[in-house]
Amino acid sequence: MLKTADPILFDLIGKEEHRQETEIELIASENYASLDVLEAAWSILSNKYSEWYPGKRYYAGQEFIDQIEQLAIDRAKEIFGAEYVNVQPLSGSPANLAVYLAFLKPGDKVLGLSLDQGGHLSHGHPLNFSGLLYEIIPYTLDPETSLIDMDEVDRLATENKPKMIIAGFSAYSRDLDWKRFRQIADKVWAILMADISHIAGLIAGGVLENPVPYCDVVTTTTHKTLRWPRGAIIMSKAEYEKDIARAVFPWVQGWPHENLIAAKAVAFKEALQPEFKIYARQVVDNARVLASELMNHWFKISSNWTDNHLMLVDVFGSFWVTWKEAEKALEMVWLSTNKNMIPYDTRKALDPSGIRIWTPRATTRWMKEAEMKVIARIFSDAVRNKDDEVKLASLKQEVLEMCGRFPIYK
Ligand SMILES: Cc1ncc(COP(=O)(O)O)c(C=O)c1O
DSSP states (O other): OHHHHOHHHHHHHHHHHHHHHHSEEOBTTOOOOOHHHHHHHTSGGGGOOOOEETTEESSSOOHHHHHHHHHHHHHHHHHHOOSEEEOOOSSHHHHHHHHHHHHOOTTOEEEEEOGGGTOOGGGTOTTSHHHHHSEEEEEOBOTTTOSBOHHHHHHHHHHHOOSEEEEEOSSOOSOOOHHHHHHHHHHHTOEEEEEOTTTHHHHHTTSSOOOGGGOSEEEEESSSTTOOOSOEEEEEOGGGHHHHHHIIIIIIOSSOOHHHHHHHHHHHHHHTSHHHHHHHHHHHHHHHHHHHHHHHTTOEEGGGOOSSSEEEEEHHHHHSOOHHHHHHHHHHTTEEOEEEOOTTOSSBTTBOSEEEEESHHHHHTTOOHHHHHHHHHHHHHHHHTTTOHHHHHHHHHHHHHHHHHSOSOO
């Protein structure tokens, strides 16, 4: 219908669909939601106002909406084993804001991983609400190993007695020591919050350890490794239900997007299927092959390994190629990537040394180890031959051919 009603927009959506089909997306955070998830997301549920929670809404006509939201809550509980789940957060940053508001007062101290070492804006950056409203004590990585320095976390916590400690990241490729985070939080009576936005799918798929039993509160976006619609959820111990529910609504949000909550329910069901475990395992296997192959091509990878789905490639430190030159060359061969600081980067945040790449999106197309080897070789050839248009054109043909063999939506 859109084709006739709004041909300009229809054409643009079609072009974007073609771009997604013909490029290999290595941008960390992006994934493909299934057609079932997309169908629920654009359903008539978006016509309904349903402020507050199942069984206690401000508007009438909630018989089915309540059941849908409850279904999403029950499925999330089944996946993560949380006592309380709030499925209303519209996105990751509002979910984190709700947690800060539920547990803290402005000016309280919070310990979080520094953004330039792999943390997220909402873990305490001065340009974000978190850094504006709270006193942030950033912790860092060991300069030798590029691993989180847990002794430093312990020392900073003991010295500063923060009200909350955040464990989580946007650009870190190694496991987190949930048990040690818990011990440190207990020692100083701090709330332990995990932001598992990046690794939630790997936890749901049983590849990484679930932090829910160790933490007071856990947030996650639903659109990264989980392949769900854009949004987020908050999980916590039962005793925090009232505080979190009130912080989400009415403090941070109004009307929950029930169409997206329904899409979350569909995707939670997908994550409960045995096939999702295979997917999660493949994501990590692919990342390990991609990282080792890139190192074989003489690229420096932060911490020399990945335990999860992503890696930071130091393109400047490896070949004196800036991220901008690398991104442009990779774009010309239809590999999408994004710039990122590497730990202790000597360059600036907007002009860093690194590129962050991940495997979940290519793995959703069921690309496997063999394809990762080809991607590593194309990545390397493109960066090293960034000014050779003929070479780049032939690499692009290889990418196109590979995408043709792995369609997104069959
Ligand atoms: C760890 C982490 N937390 C929170 C967010 C924020 O999510 P959103 O972009 O949905 O607000 C992100 C997004 O990239 C993230 O990586």
